[in-house]
Amino acid sequence: MRLLFRCLGLVLGLCASATLLAAPLLGVTEESSYAYVRDGQIQGPAVRVVKAVLARAGITDYQLAIYPWARAYDLALGQPNVVIFPIVRTPARERSFHWVGEFARTVPTLYRLRSNAALPFKALADARDYSIAVVRDDIREHYLLANGFTRLVETADNSETFRRLLGGQVQIAAMSPSEVQRRCDVEQVACDQVQAVLSLDEIAAALYIALSRNTPNEVVVKVTAAFNALQAEGAIAPLLRDEP
Known part of the structure; x- marks a missing residue:
């Protein structure tokens, strides 16, 4: 009988493992x-x-x-x-x-090309008139839409966002500092080409x-x-x- 229970316990243990990993x-x-x-x-x-x-x-x-x-x-x-x-x-x-x-x-941040220093940024509202690349369905897109932004350019991912900024297809990119550093490394470009202009602290x-x-x-x-x-x-x- 003791052996039976031990075997039953083993079987149940295997079943539990199988249930966990079934899918x-x-x-x-x-x-x-x-x-x-x-x-x-x-x-x-x-x-x-x-x-x-x-x-x-x-x-x-x-x-x-x-x-x-x-x-x-x-x-x-x-x-x-x-x-x-x-x-x-x-x-x-x-x-x-x-x-x-x-x-x-993470601290979402708005970036511009350093060469585009004419963009005035003192507050979030200052960015509403500019084209901004954002990843589709990302929290940054949701936040900017909720704040009345209408010139958002949706991208599939951070690499597309970064490339659009570098290529001058948009004036601003919504990214995080770690994402920008990663893209600079991958694209082999000097990160001093881009400049953080406004941290979106409300959605940090x-x-x-x-x-x-x-x-x-x-x-x-x-x-x-x-x-x-x-x-x-x-x-x-x-x-x-x-x-x-």
């Missing part, structure tokens, strides 16, 4: 300073954090993919078993996701890892517990330091 997780992100392709692999600070969290949670059956932000966001809204990162936590998004944990902060925010709302509860619990354990151990911060 592979899909990790979605956009190309940014936190996630990018290098040597044919998806890499970056946020990618390392997500991989560490999933490993701690005992989840090995997953794939990572880089999409335009709007596509990644739609997948996380509509599909089960989706991990999205990094994502800003806002009141409007609160009930749309399971929020695993905060791992960084935390960056999160989140799970799609209809992801099984046992996955949510395990992933969240894994993140909290790594955070408590001080293991998250070292993962955010980029490779040399």
